[in-house]
Amino acid sequence: MQREVRIGISGWNYAPWRGVFYPKGLKHSRELAFAGGIFSSVEVNGTFYSLQRPSSFRRWYADTPPGFVFALKGSRYITHMLRLRNAEQALANFFASGLLCLGEKLGPILWQLPPRTVYDPGLLDAFFEQLPRTLGEAARLAQNHDQRVAGRSVVDVPSELAAQAVRHVCEIRHESFRDREYVRLLQRHEIAHCIADTAGLYPCFGDVTTDFVYVRLHGSSELYASGYDVRELATWASRIRAWTRGEAPATPPRVSGGGLRPRPRQVFVYFDNDIKVHAPFDAQNLTRLLEGRRIRKRPAVPADGRAVRA
Numbered sequence: 441m442q443r444e445v446r447i448g449i450s451g452w453n454y455a456p457w458r459g460v461f462y463p464k465g466l467k468h469s470r471e472l473a474f475a476g477g478i479f480s481s482v483e484v485n486g487t488f489y490s491l492q493r494p495s496s497f498r499r500w501y502a503d504t505p506p507g508f509v510f511a512l513k514g515s516r517y518i519t520h521m522l523r524l525r526n527a528e529q530a531l532a533n534f535f536a537s538g539l540l541c542l543g544e545k546l547g548p549i550l551w552q553l554p555p556r557t558v559y560d561p562g563l564l565d566a567f568f569e570q571l572p573r574t575l576g577e578a579a580r581l582a583q584n585h586d587q588r589v590a591g592r593s594v595v596d597v598p599s600e601l602a603a604q605a606v607r608h609v610c611e612i613r614h615e616s617f618r619d620r621e622y623v624r625l626l627q628r629h630e631i632a633h634c635i636a637d638t639a640g641l642y643p644c645f646g647d648v649t650t651d652f653v654y655v656r657l658h659g660s661s662e663l664y665a666s667g668y669d670v671r672e673l674a675t676w677a678s679r680i681r682a683w684t685r686g687e688a689p690a691t692p693p694r695v696s697g698g699g700l701r702p703r704p705r706q707v708f709v710y711f712d713n714d715i716k717v718h719a720p721f722d723a724q725n726l727t728r729l730l731e732g733r734r735i736r737k738r739p740a741v742p743a744d745g746r747a748v749r750a
Contacts, residue, residue: 448723501541525563548608578606615643
């Protein structure tokens, strides 16, 4: 299953997880290594908030086992401040900041648009055209970085990794994207549509637009806070099995309304319901369901335990 489905967590550095998910007394610097021994992938949130340093990417690479994959959130400077406009320099800085150090462990890059961003096909088309599609292309783009990352940049990759694909995902949060043209635009650019469960706050539709499926589970009833019960996890497990077989599950409903080409798809799933320590246990239980094992009861969490999102 690991080659077809990667289930993990969105971020790992949360204080209330200590002594609940992480063993009591575990050094903070060893938390990623601990998570990497359980999950086959994690989604990095820090890349959304600020440009990281090559030393961080190198440490993350070293702390995780062979075959592990990192999904990265694209810079909010690009998505929320520039709003995808005039992003050439910012993209160069982002890809120069150390991403290339992950090498074969670099997975999909998620571009999360803010709730106020409405569907603009011309804007999206222009932005998607700028995104590198291989590590070699990412390295060439990174060479155009400016002084913001001078002295702390990485702009090359080993020749044997230059052809490795760099895949992209778009997460939307405005109803105007519930449009067949948006789905077709993603298909043309081979960008994955992020299927996001956001407790009903933002649109959730199940169109598959490329050769992999990307799911973010933010909480079924309370954003970032509520857990998933056995029934809800079983529903997601059924959907994942369908996607890996190349089938189209009935839910979430699809905007395009059409079926899928019957080809197996890889599926990435990240639990982002972290503030009450649900995420790591929900991720493990979904994995157990897919493997035909019984789920485990989540440990008790202090009533006032809330994670600081990082």
